[in-house]
Amino acid sequence: MNNDFLNWKGLRRTDPDRPRPLADAVLRLIWEEHRISRADIALRAGLSRSTVSEIVGEILPLGLVAEMGEGPSSGGRRPIVLEFQDDACVILGVEMGAAHVAVALTNLRGAVLAWESREHPVRSDPPGTRRVIAELCAKCLAAPAAAGRPLVGVGVAVPSPVDPSQPDRLSTIVLPAWEEKLGLESLGEQYGVPLFVDNDANLGALAEQWWGLEEDVDHLAYIKVATGIGSGHIIDGEIYRGATGVAGEIGHIAIDPQGERCICGLRGCLVTLVGAQALVARAAALVADYPDSALAGGEFTVHDIEDAALAGDPLALQVVCEAAGHLGTAIAGLMNLMNPSVVVLGGGFARLRDLILDPLRERIRNRTLVDSVAAAEIRFSELGPQSVAIGAATLVLKAALGDSSLFPLIESSAEASQ
Amino acid sequence: MNNDFLNWKGLRRTDPDRPRPLADAVLRLIWEEHRISRADIALRAGLSRSTVSEIVGEILPLGLVAEMGEGPSSGGRRPIVLEFQDDACVILGVEMGAAHVAVALTNLRGAVLAWESREHPVRSDPPGTRRVIAELCAKCLAAPAAAGRPLVGVGVAVPSPVDPSQPDRLSTIVLPAWEEKLGLESLGEQYGVPLFVDNDANLGALAEQWWGLEEDVDHLAYIKVATGIGSGHIIDGEIYRGATGVAGEIGHIAIDPQGERCICGLRGCLVTLVGAQALVARAAALVADYPDSALAGGEFTVHDIEDAALAGDPLALQVVCEAAGHLGTAIAGLMNLMNPSVVVLGGGFARLRDLILDPLRERIRNRTLVDSVAAAEIRFSELGPQSVAIGAATLVLKAALGDSSLFPLIESSAEASQ
């Protein structure tokens, strides 16, 4: 509640320092529709045509929207088509993983224009990580696709909970060496753009919601199964962070009280059954029963197990299906509580796709009481390993579409208007 | 997303049919502050004094706010104190339980002015239930405290998921005899007021958030343990319903895969370990080991177990503590996923209070990985058995404070202004 009564039910005092309150809404509508005429804007937004004309007149010089000839007549004068210029600006999305850094340069439609990635001990080396990030960002901005295009902002995905009220503060538990400080302000200052930070799983969820689905979905869960297990949530169209920014910890949900002991001190957490180490251990334990397996006799990693499963190896399939079943139990619990309409699976484990889909679906069907919960769609990430970095860029785009003053001014906007 | 781009980040077109957009915000502020001067409103709301004066001039004749003399001077002219008239109107809150109906008549501050309750086979007898509801509502409105006070609206809590988009539709699974129709429109029409419907656990959560806590809490979970187990959630200050209105089903979360078989067809759901039947069965199974127990030799109900536990009976304590442990496991999972700042326990089981608090807290501490998750406060319902009905009334109040045109006009508003 606090001081937000002005926003109660969308009411808001007209902001005096920024021009025309509805301009942002119109700009966003044009973004959503890609190409739209003034008359259609008026129709869709419930504004009068005169107002829309005026607003568009103010928006055009920003260079984000251009008039692109005329559209087909529907029995009268042919409309002037306004088109959002997806490539007017670029955005940097940074992913900090546990052991790597990746940077994506995107346009205003989530398309990746440049991609840089490097292994790095992020956990233990904060200053080096900051240097690597700066370097990869510079490399991306030097790409030909970025030439002459101004930067909107930098989004950063961190492998740590992010408190909405203190975005620059990191959790001591997950990243103790960082001493609670992200320390990337200089990155934004260097380019003169704002910096946005959020949790990696949340940004994966954001990316999947914005770019991975055809339909508009307001309730989405993104589950990343790799070394660890994380999940991010979109609720009512917004990233869900919870009271202290730690929502979505699915990794330590109890699956089996008689199970293995977990690093968190308990037994039978999901990570003890589905994490990378768990899969390797399980396969090693079963290898005696499958002497013909491709994994028999030698060291192997999760990656090897996944490859073997995709090749049809019985041992790998056994391990993978068991894990999928456990994952299904956890996802069912998540669905019962959060009731998403789509669950997106990402991370290395999602490579297996059809191999794990059936055991997953069956377990979920069994464990969800209400039909409409079970009706949620289970699908795999369309963005793959880039989803988190793209999500970081999307965070910036989302902010700019909500407050168009964040968009940089574009000089050469005269040539665009035909 | 849909058509809501006008509400994107609080932007909204000025609504032409209703006067003065910010009037609602000012009215709500006065409600929040109880007593406040015009100057303080301007300060708190960031409006100019002239605007506030004008708005208050329009609000006063509604009868919801009255000038109550002057307050203390702070070095200048003494302010005129505006006071929200909590008793200007009344609200009906209806609770439909599995086997009973209860109706609360409240004022505009959640105080219960009249209370009617009756056992009734709600599940199997829709028409009879509707009659009982109408009867109890009439009884409440006939109470002296309601004399001359206009009704704002009727809120109804149903023991069934409620789809936000179709509030009048009931789930076939939970209440098959109702054939998906609530059929209470006539109740609202009879009094000429709007009808609001939501899930009972959600409304319990709403009531606890609005009236049960001293501080403002935006993330709250309400867990009701009685015959069954339900949970309702407040997220970012709003009732959380999920994509299809089924969020918060905590009862069938998996606790023990080797546990008892559940009506949902699985093993080890929370209800098989903590529900009323589960407690009775567990006590019956242990009664041989406790020949001196008050429960030995004879039939008993959950209520008896609770009473015995409160009296210090070892058998009952054993049963109750085990159940609290299981409940703690489920709550820990919920906290990891939803990250609330307060968890409120309601229902009959919450009577045990201190008896279950320790095993509950311990289990939660063990099962929550992140400190800030575990830092959530666990407390017991302050509203007790009335919480759901009060929540139903609160739903109406919340709607009216968001759209003051829902408040009825009050005739005798002249006498109030001193």
Next chain:
DNA sequence: CATACTTTGATCGGTTACCGTACAAAGGGC
């Protein structure tokens, strides 16, 4: 106790951002 300064609340003119109406341009259909 008179004076200066504060604080509150009301009044009034000004501004902004919207609307509706009117109109010109440019099309389709009979």
Next chain:
DNA sequence: GCCCTTTGTACGGTAACCGATCAAAGTATG
């Protein structure tokens, strides 16, 4: 060729905010 539509623009009107000003009624200060 005529009439009717549709699009985009121009212009006056209006609702809802602000700032400045002022009267009323208090406190602080000499």
